[in-house]
Amino acid sequence: MTRNYIKGIILCITDGLHKSFTFAFRVKKVFMEDALLNELDNLFDGYLKEKKLRRTTERDAIFKLICSFSEHFDVNMLNERLEGDSFHVSKATLYATLELLTELGLIVRHLFPLPFAQYELRVFAETHLHRICLKCGAVSEDKGSKVLPTVNLAKLKMVRFTPAYSATYVYGICSKCTFCIKQAKAAEKAAETPPEQTLTTRKPRK
Ligand SMILES: [Zn+2]
Ligand SMILES: [Zn+2]
Known part of the structure; x- marks a missing residue:
C-alpha cells in the first residue's frame, strides 16, 4: 500500500513574515519544558507588543492552554477546556488569538480534510508525519517514523516567497x-x- 502513497511536503508561507521566525525550536519532545515555554512566552509577548496589542487575560489563558497540547486541537476543544475551567472566552476571541499565533508561527494550521481546522504547536508539528486517508479522510500522526523528510529552509531560496516552516503529509x-x-x-x-x-x-429402475 505504501507504494501508492503520495508524499507531499507543504511549505507554508506567509508574506511579510514576522522576523521572530529566526528563533530556533530546539526541543523535540512531546512535553513542554520550562525553557521552551519561556521561549514561546517571550515570543508571544514580543509579538503582542509589536502589534500594539495588550496581553489580556483571555489571550494569556488561550496561549497557556495551547502550550498544554502535545497533539492536534481545534477551536471547540479549546472552548470546552476553557468552559470546563469556568473561563468564558468568545469564539471570536478564540479565532482571533489562533490567527495571531498562526501569524507569529507559534502554531500551525493544518490542511486536513476535517470539518474544523486543526492546529498544532509548530515545535511539535515539525517532528512527525501526518497520515491522511484518501477514502475516509481520517488523520493520524506517525511519530515513530525514522524517515522524516526535512527541508533546510535556511538554504531554500524562493523567488518572492519567504518560507516559514514545513509540514509533511x-x-x-x-x-x-x-x-x-x-x-x-x-x-x-x-x-x-x-x-x-x-x-x-x-x-435405476428395477
Ligand atoms: Zn501533528
Ligand atoms: Zn480511511
Whole structure:
C-alpha cells in the first residue's frame, strides 16, 4: 500500500513574515519544558507588543492552554477546556488569538480534510508525519517514523516567497478502509461465483 502513497511536503508561507521566525525550536519532545515555554512566552509577548496589542487575560489563558497540547486541537476543544475551567472566552476571541499565533508561527494550521481546522504547536508539528486517508479522510500522526523528510529552509531560496516552516503529509489508505475494501472485494467475488451444482442421480429402475 505504501507504494501508492503520495508524499507531499507543504511549505507554508506567509508574506511579510514576522522576523521572530529566526528563533530556533530546539526541543523535540512531546512535553513542554520550562525553557521552551519561556521561549514561546517571550515570543508571544514580543509579538503582542509589536502589534500594539495588550496581553489580556483571555489571550494569556488561550496561549497557556495551547502550550498544554502535545497533539492536534481545534477551536471547540479549546472552548470546552476553557468552559470546563469556568473561563468564558468568545469564539471570536478564540479565532482571533489562533490567527495571531498562526501569524507569529507559534502554531500551525493544518490542511486536513476535517470539518474544523486543526492546529498544532509548530515545535511539535515539525517532528512527525501526518497520515491522511484518501477514502475516509481520517488523520493520524506517525511519530515513530525514522524517515522524516526535512527541508533546510535556511538554504531554500524562493523567488518572492519567504518560507516559514514545513509540514509533511502522507496520503494513503487507512487500515479500516483497507479492511473494508478487502471485504467488499470478497463479497463481489462471492456474488460472481455460481452456486454449486447439485447433481441429482436417478435411481435405476428395477
Ligand atoms: Zn501533528
Ligand atoms: Zn480511511
